[in-house]
Amino acid sequence: MAKENGNGEQQYGADSIQVLKGLEAVRKRPGMYIGSTAENGLHHLVYEVVDNSIDEALAGYCDDIRVTIHKDNSISVEDNGRGIPVEMHPTEKLPAVEVALTVLHAGGKFDKSNYKVSGGLHGVGVSVVNALSERTEVIVKRDGFKWRMAFVRGQTVKKLEKLDKARDTGTLVRFKPDPEIFSVLEFSWSTLADRLRQLAFLNKSVSISLKDDRPDEPKNETFFAKGGLVQFVEWLNRNKKPLHPKPIAFTVTRDEVEVDVAIQYEDGYNENIFTFVNNINTHEGGTHLTGFRAALTRAINEFAKQQGSLKKEDFTLTGEDIREGLTAIIHCKVREPQFEGQTKTKLGNSEVEGIVKQVVYDQLRTFLDEKPAVGRAVIEKAVSAARAREAARKARDLVRKKSGLEGAVLPGKLADCSLDDPAMCELYLVEGDSAGGSAKQGRDRQFQAILPLRGKILNVEKARIDKILSNEEIRAMITAIGAGVREDFTLDDVRYHKIVIMTDADVDGAHIRTLLLTFFFRQMPELIEAGYIYIAQPPLFRVARGSGKKEEKFYAYDDKERDEYIKRLSNGEGRGTVAVQRYKGLGEMNPGQLWETTMDPGRRTILRVTLDDAVEASKLFDELMGDEVEPRRLFIERNAKYVSHLDV
Numbered sequence: 097m098a099k100e101n102g103n104g105e106q107q108y109g110a111d112s113i114q115v116l117k118g119l120e121a122v123r124k125r126p127g128m129y130i131g132s133t134a135e136n137g138l139h140h141l142v143y144e145v146v147d148n149s150i151d152e153a154l155a156g157y158c159d160d161i162r163v164t165i166h167k168d169n170s171i172s173v174e175d176n177g178r179g180i181p182v183e184m185h186p187t188e189k190l191p192a193v194e195v196a197l198t199v200l201h202a203g204g205k206f207d208k209s210n211y212k213v214s215g216g217l218h219g220v221g222v223s224v225v226n227a228l229s230e231r232t233e234v235i236v237k238r239d240g241f242k243w244r245m246a247f248v249r250g251q252t253v254k255k256l257e258k259l260d261k262a263r264d265t266g267t268l269v270r271f272k273p274d275p276e277i278f279s280v281l282e283f284s285w286s287t288l289a290d291r292l293r294q295l296a297f298l299n300k301s302v303s304i305s306l307k308d309d310r311p312d313e314p315k316n317e318t319f320f321a322k323g324g325l326v327q328f329v330e331w332l333n334r335n336k337k338p339l340h341p342k343p344i345a346f347t348v349t350r351d352e353v354e355v356d357v358a359i360q361y362e363d364g365y366n367e368n369i370f371t372f373v374n375n376i377n378t379h380e381g382g383t384h385l386t387g388f389r390a391a392l393t394r395a396i397n398e399f400a401k402q403q404g405s406l407k408k409e410d411f412t413l414t415g416e417d418i419r420e421g422l423t424a425i426i427h428c429k430v431r432e433p434q435f436e437g438q439t440k441t442k443l444g445n446s447e448v449e450g451i452v453k454q455v456v457y458d459q460l461r462t463f464l465d466e467k468p469a470v471g472r473a474v475i476e477k478a479v480s481a482a483r484a485r486e487a488a489r490k491a492r493d494l495v496r497k498k499s500g501l502e503g504a505v506l507p508g509k510l511a512d513c514s515l516d517d518p519a520m521c522e523l524y525l526v527e528g529d530s531a532g533g534s535a536k537q538g539r540d541r542q543f544q545a546i547l548p549l550r551g552k553i554l555n556v557e558k559a560r561i562d563k564i565l566s567n568e569e570i571r572a573m574i575t576a577i578g579a580g581v582r583e584d585f586t587l588d589d590v591r592y593h594k595i596v597i598m599t600d601a602d603v604d605g606a607h608i609r610t611l612l613l614t615f616f617f618r619q620m621p622e623l624i625e626a627g628y629i630y631i632a633q634p635p636l637f638r639v640a641r642g643s644g645k646k647e648e649k650f651y652a653y654d655d656k657e658r659d660e661y662i663k664r665l666s667n668g669e670g671r672g673t674v675a676v677q678r679y680k681g682l683g684e685m686n687p688g689q690l691w692e693t694t695m696d697p698g699r700r701t702i703l704r705v706t707l708d709d710a711v712e713a714s715k716l717f718d719e720l721m722g723d724e725v726e727p728r729r730l731f732i733e734r735n736a737k738y739v740s741h742l743d744v
């Protein structure tokens with residue numbers, strides 16, 4: 097490695113040049129290794145290190161992993177595994193631990209016998225984390241001693257040293273992400289907690305804890321699930337009413353693929369299937385999901401036929417009917433997974449489809465034979481979903497945009513704009529008739545349309561599609577947007593390329609905003625993907641001094657800004673006292689004020705909603721469903737959070 101000569105210059109040997117090339121490649125194109133250098137990439141560093149500990153747990157040597165967010169935003173990951181080997185590596189002529197931390201793709205080199213089923217999305221190894229960190233420290237307990245070494249931006253700065261005696265074994269990796277690489281350096285508790293909780297459910301009997309040392313009062317949570325996926329499904333359904341008390345669950349290995357599944361129906365109307373391969377969340381699905389769906393549809397339809405349940409009905413149950421209210425986790429372990437798709441989270445291995453299909457079908461048939469009452473409850477629900485599907489088709493015809501000269505009949509409450517190029521047009525969805533009135537007067541009618549929404553719109557997470565489509569506020573939105581809904585939705589028909597949600601800056605406003613986001617997420621996700629949905633940012637305060645022509649005024653969007661303006665005006669020359677008005681709702685602003693603060697493209701701030709925000713909104717919903725007070729408090733807390741994550 098790098099040695100210093102007398103002049104303070106560094107000298108490199110042949111092997112260290114190899115290492116430097118690897119480091120350089122990672123630092124030059126970090127995105128290739130960790131996806132991005134923003135929030136996701138930053139958190140990926142943690143997952144990468146934790147995955148190594150999970151591998152050690154899967155090999156049967158580790159059952160405790162502790163993650164700490166330190167005050168300086170460095171992270172440490174400590175486990176009680178065997179410890180990274182410290183002996184000389186036979187070919188690299190460096191301690192094995194140094195090879196693991198500095199040589200690209202050195203991850204699984206030592207121990208080929210236990211195949212690696214973990215590994216992050218990119219599965220790139222700790223050397224990448226090291227290369228992208230300002231500083232890394234590794235402490236190993238192994239062979240009766242404690243060992244330590246340190247690195248700066250991936251390069252060894254402290255060679256392996258032997259410290260005190262140690263009886264137990266384990267590894268601690270502490271790293272501080274490099275500000276030269278990352279645009280965001282602050283770790284998010286909830287992002288890390290969500291992933292670690294997930295890992296604990298996926299790897300039963302491994303205890304994973306997360307500690308946050310940044311606040312004055314440190315936060316600490318331990319995730320541990322002896323019941324594995326069963327507990328995962330129960331947790332997902334914690335605020336719902338299950339149709340059967342115990343999840344259906346099985347783990348079967350067939351042709352070297354392990355298939356681990358847990359299923360529980362609840363009385364809602366959505367489908368929530370989460371799939372994983374080797375601990376990786378396969379967001380885009382793939383062959384395991386396809387196999388699972390086919391098996392479920394076949395098993396339930398055959399059982400229904402056998403029970404004579406469909407005699408009176410002249411339709412068959414579709415997959416969609418059968419998945420209404422379904423919560424399921426599918427976790428497959430595959431030796432050589434192929435990941436495809438835009439985000440490389442879609443399983444491509446074709447052999448897995450047949451394996452999962454056979455396993456799930458066999459297991460479900462056995463289960464249904466043993467517990468026919470559960471089967472009958474599922475069929476009853478699927479049959480009513482099928483009836484609703486029929487009713488929804490009829491309702492959808494009513495809101496479907498008519499083609500050609502006929503045109504769609506626009507809702508009466510809509511104040512449309514005069515331009516008709518969708519790329520230029522904006523639709524404001526405004527909470528309440530009074531704010532709607534101000535918005536209509538204050539807008540630029542050339543390109544801004546206003547649709548006032550009365551009160552709370554329907555909770556779409558709690559209603560079935562036919563009911564959703566018969567709700568007046570929702571129909572008004574669908575016809576105004578003009579592009580249909582769900583499978584009939586056509587992005588090219590959208591009448592406005594900016595759809596701006598404008599609600600009061602209070603809890604009710606946040607609630608309505610969440611409802612609307614959930615609606616778009618469930619019924620028109622393409623709108624969010626296209627980046628057409630925005631959130632308006634009305635000011636919270638008006639700070640003014642003087643009156644009439646001499647009045648000096650500022651609008652403030654938070655407490656800090658308000659205080660700054662108060663200070664500025666108090667120190668100024670003007671006469672009179674500083675007046676602070678707090679806007680409790682949009683309705684308190686006159687049309688002119690609404691225009692200059694919230695609607696004028698030259699002065700307003702609007703936040704573009706991302707798909708992640710919408711997923712977050714729909715999660716918030718689940719939390720609100722229960723009768724408890726805690727979810728409501730959490731809602732307020734998290735709502736404040738997710739809005740700050742939006743892109744301007």
Ligand code: 0RA
Binds near residue numbers: 179206
């Ligand atoms: C290679 C071989 C062995 C353990 C590990 C790597 C290992 C790596 C990490 C990374 C974080 N925690 C870890 N724990 C273990 C096994 C060597 C042996 O046979 O004892």
